[in-house]
Amino acid sequence: MISDESKQHRTWNNIKINNDTYMVSVIQKDNTIKVLLTNLIEIWMDTLTKEIILDRCRKLNPLLNIEDLNYYDVVLNILNNMSRNIINVSVEHIKLRAEVDGGIMKFDVNLTKGTSQDFWEIITKPLCISSMEISRQHKFLLDLVKKKDEEISEYKAEGAELIRKNIETKRFKEEQLKITILDPNIIDCINIFQSAMNFYNVFNLYEYNKISEESTSSNSSNNDDTQETVQNRFVQNDGKNICNSEDTTVQRITESVHSEKKKQNKDTTSKKVTRNKIGTANISYRPPKKLKKGLYEPIL
Numbered sequence: 001m002i003s004d005e006s007k008q009h010r011t012w013n014n015i016k017i018n019n020d021t022y023m024v025s026v027i028q029k030d031n032t033i034k035v036l037l038t039n040l041i042e043i044w045m046d047t048l049t050k051e052i053i054l055d056r057c058r059k060l061n062p063l064l065n066i067e068d069l070n071y072y073d074v075v076l077n078i079l080n081n082m083s084r085n086i087i088n089v090s091v092e093h094i095k096l097r098a099e100v101d102g103g104i105m106k107f108d109v110n111l112t113k114g115t116s117q118d119f120w121e122i123i124t125k126p127l128c129i130s131s132m133e134i135s136r137q138h139k140f141l142l143d144l145v146k147k148k149d150e151e152i153s154e155y156k157a158e159g160a161e162l163i164r165k166n167i168e169t170k171r172f173k174e175e176q177l178k179i180t181i182l183d184p185n186i187i188d189c190i191n192i193f194q195s196a197m198n199f200y201n202v203f204n205l206y207e208y209n210k211i212s213e214e215s216t217s218s219n220s221s222n223n224d225d226t227q228e229t230v231q232n233r234f235v236q237n238d239g240k241n242i243c244n245s246e247d248t249t250v251q252r253i254t255e256s257v258h259s260e261k262k263k264q265n266k267d268t269t270s271k272k273v274t275r276n277k278i279g280t281a282n283i284s285y286r287p288p289k290k291l292k293k294g295l296y297e298p299i300l
Helices: 050-060 071-080 116-157 186-217 220-232 239-273
Strands: 013-017 020-029 032-038 043-049 086-089 093-100 103-110 160-162 283-285 290-292
Touching: 013 086, 020 071, 020 186, 032 071, 032 116, 043 050, 043 116, 050 071, 050 103, 071 093, 071 103, 116 160, 116 186
Parallel strands: none
Antiparallel strands: 013 020, 020 032, 032 043, 086 093, 093 103, 160 283
16 A cells, blocks of 8 residues: 555745754644654654644643643644744744634644654655656656657658748757756755655655556456555665665656657657648648659658
């Protein structure tokens, strides 16, 4: 089955601690809330169950009747609007306060430093997966643009002429993408990190939905094989399985590219068959150039 970590979306928001920029994320699953804090070097976290939340609320709010409040949802709302409710903050403690029905609700987040495995699982792994997918898409798009240029050149050689000159493009050169990468500051790194994590969330949701559909359409007799396939579609938590998972990911990417190429070849064949029947507002055909006196190059 798919790990719960794979289905979770993490949104990271900026937070200032001693004039340094950190990022905080709040994840809610079932009856547990996780608060994550990072500076992209280390990570701190606090895991809050309903029991921990209730006990902490009672100690911090002795004058409030916590049982009469929907305390779990109230605390979740306070955490999700953390920047608005902070009264004191450090990497170990975040003190919060918000108005609720019946008075003021106080709540503390007590953070402990995570391990290197925690940092890998929460920060490094999603970035690696995002980079792998962005790299695959980059290569695919470059190949596609180059083939489109070749296709356009072939049309022009056969007599096609673009009517709307304002949409005409120059032939693509890969050197256009080469730039000098400047040394980024912490704000640049944070912005890129947040962008990469948003990409990971969207890509991960797409992968999860696709796998769920495949699992639903499978016969019950193939459940074991389906679960094994599902698990291999994601990078494994165990370091020993990372290489196997990467091989599976590369294989999936290769199959995707081959499938796309096959589709392109099919489309190209279809275009050749119907070429004489094409009529659009943007392309017209000129008579082909003469090869010899009295002869024209045939149009296929």
